[in-house]
Amino acid sequence: MSEIVAKEIIYCEVCSYPxxxxxxxxxxxxxxxxxxxxxxxxxxxxxSDDALASKVSTLSVEREEKISQDxxxxxxxxxxxQERELQKKLASKVLIxxxxxxxxxxxxxISGLEVFNIDMKKLSKTFASKFATGASxxxxxxxxxxxxxxxxxxxxxxxxxxxxLEEKGxxxxxVEQIDEKKKKKPTTxxxx
Amino acid sequence: MxxxxxxxxxxxxxNIKSSAQRGLKSKFVGQFEALEPAIDSIIxxxxxxxxxxxxxxxxxxxxxxxIVLFQHFDDLIPALKIVHKYPQCxxxxxxxxxxxxxxxxxxxxxxxxxxxxGAKLPEENIENESIVSIYAEGKENALAVGKLVMSTDExxxxxxxxxxxxLHYLGDGLWNLKE
Numbered sequence: 500m501s502e503i504v505a506k507e508i509i510y511c512e513v514c515s516y517p518x519x520x521x522x523x524x525x526x527x528x529x530x531x532x533x534x535x536x537x538x539x540x541x542x543x544x545x546x547s548d549d550a551l552a553s554k555v556s557t558l559s560v561e562r563e564e565k566i567s568q569d570x571x572x573x574x575x576x577x578x579x580x581q582e583r584e585l586q587k588k589l590a591s592k593v594l595i596x597x598x599x600x601x602x603x604x605x606x607x608x609i610s611g612l613e614v615f616n617i618d619m620k621k622l623s624k625t626f627a628s629k630f631a632t633g634a635s636x637x638x639x640x641x642x643x644x645x646x647x648x649x650x651x652x653x654x655x656x657x658x659x660x661x662x663x664l665e666e667k668g669x670x671x672x673x674v675e676q677i678d679e680k681k682k683k684k685p686t687t688x689x690x691x
Numbered sequence: 692m693x694x695x696x697x698x699x700x701x702x703x704x705x706n707i708k709s710s711a712q713r714g715l716k717s718k719f720v721g722q723f724e725a726l727e728p729a730i731d732s733i734i735x736x737x738x739x740x741x742x743x744x745x746x747x748x749x750x751x752x753x754x755x756x757x758i759v760l761f762q763h764f765d766d767l768i769p770a771l772k773i774v775h776k777y778p779q780c781x782x783x784x785x786x787x788x789x790x791x792x793x794x795x796x797x798x799x800x801x802x803x804x805x806x807x808x809g810a811k812l813p814e815e816n817i818e819n820e821s822i823v824s825i826y827a828e829g830k831e832n833a834l835a836v837g838k839l840v841m842s843t844d845e846x847x848x849x850x851x852x853x854x855x856x857x858l859h860y861l862g863d864g865l866w867n868l869k870e
Contacts, residue, residue: 503729505776508832516861517775517832523795524862566792618698 509538519545523570525577588614592673593660597653599679607653609660610645615667619644622663630655692749692763694797696864700746707742707752715740715752719760719767722822726780733759733773751865758865766822766838768858771866774824774833781824781836784843784855785811788828794835795862800825800855802846817843823855835860 510517513533514524518541521530534542593611600606612619619636623646627634633649648656657674664672707715716734720727734740734754743751743758750762758770774781786800787809794800805812809828817823819842825835837855839846846854859865 503732503777503780505729505732506778508772508775514862515866519830519832520791520795520834520861523791562789566789570792 509541512537525574527570527574589672592675595653595657595674595676597651597676597678605651607648607651607656608645609648609656610639610643613643615664617663619646622646626656629659692858693864696868698868702744702746704741704743707740712740722767723780726777729777729780733777758868761865763858768822768836771833771836771859771861774836778824778833782813782817782821783824783826783833784813785826785828791827791834794825794857794860797857797860797863799853799857800837802850802852802854805846805854806850812843812847819845825855825857
């Protein structure tokens with residue numbers, strides 16, 4: 500019984516498809532650029548003039564044209580969408596709130612991270628092990644997820660989040676620290 | 692099936708027993724006989740498979756942080772990355788170029804897309820309800836995995852309506868699922 504050896508497949512790093520399907524993806528332009536850089540031989544095979552000319556299709560010319568038109572439209576739309584999303588990401592800010600629990604003890608709550616595609620659960624786990632405290636993910640009043648970390652670690656958390664965002668290539672994002680004091684409870688006058 | 696599929700649809704993940712893993716392997720080979728020489732490299736003997744239960748009674752099996760196959764009711768269906776690695780092990784059909792766009796957005800495959808000039812169906816009959824890998828005109832790799840709704844002979848003769856129900860395609864939720 501001969502073993503079947505696995506076939507090596509190259510996947511496009513931009514859209515994750517095998518490169519030959521990039522043309523049907525939403526980021527064809529960037530895929531092409533990537534392929535030219537990473538695998539020039541494959542690029543030659545797929546997109547050189549010869550390859551394009553010899554690509555025989557059974558479809559009529561008009562249909563082929565329509566397909567490519569539709570795809571181009573879709574790609575344009577997608578690009579615009581990505582641009583918008585990036586703008587949104589840059590415009591939004593991360594909020595680190597320091598909440599007083601009693602005199603000397605604080606917890607911090609981190610919100611506004613959901614736009615950046617960060618796995619909240621994982622981040623809370625890393626915070627928990629990094630600061631050796633309890634950390635949890637909860638839904639706040641606006642039904643958005645935020646992380647609660649026990650203990651006053653807002654400075655360290657801020658540094659960490661800034662680093663995290665920098666890794667993602669988002670430098671201009673504002674990380675804001677707020678101090679939230681507990682409102683003083685109306686103390687009942689002590690009757691002597 | 693995986694058009695909308697995200698991490699939130701995962702309910703639980705657990706390691707499976709080695710006996711269950713053996714059973715899974717033999718069942719998988721039973722479904723695709725050509726797979727026998729490759730099964731030990733897909734699911735190595737000493738590996739630990741992880742069962743990931745999801746919404747809608749979908750069960751994923753992952754080995755070494757890669758989804759290998761999934762189960763929906765009684766069918767075992769290989770993930771596309773496995774189909775790409777071992778293309779000769781699965782029955783194959785081919786659609787024409789006009790259909791690619793629709794398949795990649797998750798549409799079921801209509802018969803005319805399988806019988807036209809650019810498409811290919813195997814000479815011999817493939818039974819109804821079997822799992823096939825779907826290729827495309829002028830492309831080397833598979834773009835989807837589906838389940839026949841009618842046998843290939845019927846597809847040829849009827850040539851109307853849905854021929855293959857697409858289960859898993861390039862760029863769907865399962866494809867994009869990262870461990």
